[in-house]
Structure formats: C-alpha cells, structure tokens
Amino acid sequence: LAKTTQPISMDSYEGQEVNITCSHNNIATNDYITWYQQFPSQGPRFIIQGYKTKVTNEVASLFIPADRKSSTLSLPRVSLSDTAVYYCLVSGGYNKLIFGAGTRLAVHP
Amino acid sequence: NAGVTQTPKFRVLKTGQSMTLLCAQDMNHEYMYWYRQDPGMGLRLIHYSVGEGTTAKGEVPDGYNVSRLKKQNFLLGLESAAPSQTSVYFCASSYNPQLAGGSNNEQFFGPGTRLTVL
Numbered sequence: 099l100a101k102t103t104q105p106i107s108m109d110s111y112e113g114q115e116v117n118i119t120c121s122h123n124n125i126a127t128n129d130y131i132t133w134y135q136q137f138p139s140q141g142p143r144f145i146i147q148g149y150k151t152k153v154t155n156e157v158a159s160l161f162i163p164a165d166r167k168s169s170t171l172s173l174p175r176v177s178l179s180d181t182a183v184y185y186c187l188v189s190g191g192y193n194k195l196i197f198g199a200g201t202r203l204a205v206h207p
Numbered sequence: 208n209a210g211v212t213q214t215p216k217f218r219v220l221k222t223g224q225s226m227t228l229l230c231a232q233d234m235n236h237e238y239m240y241w242y243r244q245d246p247g248m249g250l251r252l253i254h255y256s257v258g259e260g261t262t263a264k265g266e267v268p269d270g271y272n273v274s275r276l277k278k279q280n281f282l283l284g285l286e287s288a289a290p291s292q293t294s295v296y297f298c299a300s301s302y303n304p305q306l307a308g309g310s311n312n313e314q315f316f317g318p319g320t321r322l323t324v325l
Binding site: 132139140141142143144147185195196197198199200 | 211240242247248249250251252266297299313314315316317318319
C-alpha cells in the first residue's frame with residue numbers, strides 16, 4: 099500500500115496561495131491521488147482527485163509530476179474558512195484508502 | 208437529500224457494555240465504510256461493504272462487527288466495549304469505484320459519532 103508523507107502543519111494569511119506537497123514514492127500504476135479536507139467535528143470532504151499532470155476545479159488545483167512520486171495541492175487566495183486539516187490519499191480501490199495524519203493548515207487574518 | 212447520517216451523535220459506555228452505531232445513506236451508493244479517528248490522527252478503516260449482504264475487514268477490525276442487511280444502512284457493533292475504543296467514528300459511502308476505472312472513489316462522510324468508553 100502506498101504510504102503518503104505530508105507536512106504536519108502550515109501557516110498562511112488571507113489572500114495568499116497555499117501549496118501543500120505530498121510524497122508517495124511507492125505509488126502503484128493504477129493508483130489515483132485524492133485530497134480531502136476536514137473541519138473540526140466534521141467528516142472529511144472530497145476536494146480533488148487526479149492521476150497525472152494537472153487537475154483544476156472550482157476550489158483547488160492538483161499538480162502531479164511525470165514520475166507521480168509526489169503531488170501538490172494548491173489553494174488560491176485562501177480565507178479564514180480554509181483553516182482545516184488536509185489529507186492526501188493514494189488509492190486504487192475501495193479497500194486501499196489510507197488516511198495519514200494530514201496537514202493542519204491555519205489561515206491568519 | 209440528507210446524504211450520510213449517523214446515529215447517535217454522542218455516547219458514553221462502561222467497559223464491557225455493547226452498542227450499535229447506525230449509518231444511513233440516501234444516495235443509493237453500493238459501497239459503505241466505517242472509520243475511527245483518534246485525536247491528532249487520520250482516519251483508519253474498520254470494516255467496509257461493497258453491497259447489500261456483504262462485509263469485509265479493513266485496517267483495524269478487531270473488537271467490531273458490522274452488518275449490511277439493507278443497501279442504505281450499515282451497522283457497526285461493539286460487543287464488549289473497551290477504553291481503547293474511545294474514538295470518533297465516521298461512516299462513509301461511495302459509488303462503485305471499479306465501474307469508473309478506479310478513479311471515482313469519492314467518499315461521502317457522515318458527521319461522526321463521538322464514543323467514550325469508561
């Protein structure tokens with residue numbers, strides 16, 4: 099099972115772009131990279147998923163280099179409401195979802 | 208649509224007591240999951256189900272049992288609660304990721320159940 103490594107915590111300020119990088123050196127060929135967001139006392143919420151290159155949706159972008167051994171979640175112009183824990187997951191199926199400790203992002207005024 | 212709901216929201220048990228946590232989803236999802244989350248840690252998969260009448264073990268199944276008698280419900284049981292099972296329990300559901308080539312494994316989570324075992 100592919101294990102992920104991400105920073106324990108990050109700090110930012112409102113209006114800045116935040117990039118959270120995740121390492122997954124032993125990612126398998128059929129694995130996808132998925133990011134979830136979790137607010138206190140709530141269940142995680144899906145943010146974005148990708149396989150290679152770049153994926154963008156209305157809330158974030160996901161950058162994946164050619165070797166796929168890492169990925170970067172980019173949050174443009176963060177606000178206080180983006181303060182949360184962000185999880186990077188690598189999985190190829192339903193029984194392979196492994197949540198690490200995540201990255202605790204604190205956005206300051 | 209209510210999405211994924213969990214009952215109860217909070218519960219306090221004494222060691223050795225039993226209880227059942229109920230998860231319900233109204234999205235007609237085939238797959239359902241039970242996770243536990245301990246302070247400062249990520250979620251760990253307890254059991255999961257790929258369809259009505261089927262269940263399978265996840266990463267930390269010991270001390271728990273599950274049943275999926277109806278497609279929309281997934282029950283998690285603790286037969287003899289222990290203090291080590293004090294945690295927040297999350298239920299989730301998803302479509303069959305295999306049908307989308309493995310890419311569509313977005314899981315929808317419930318609000319969680321906070322369980323304390325004394």
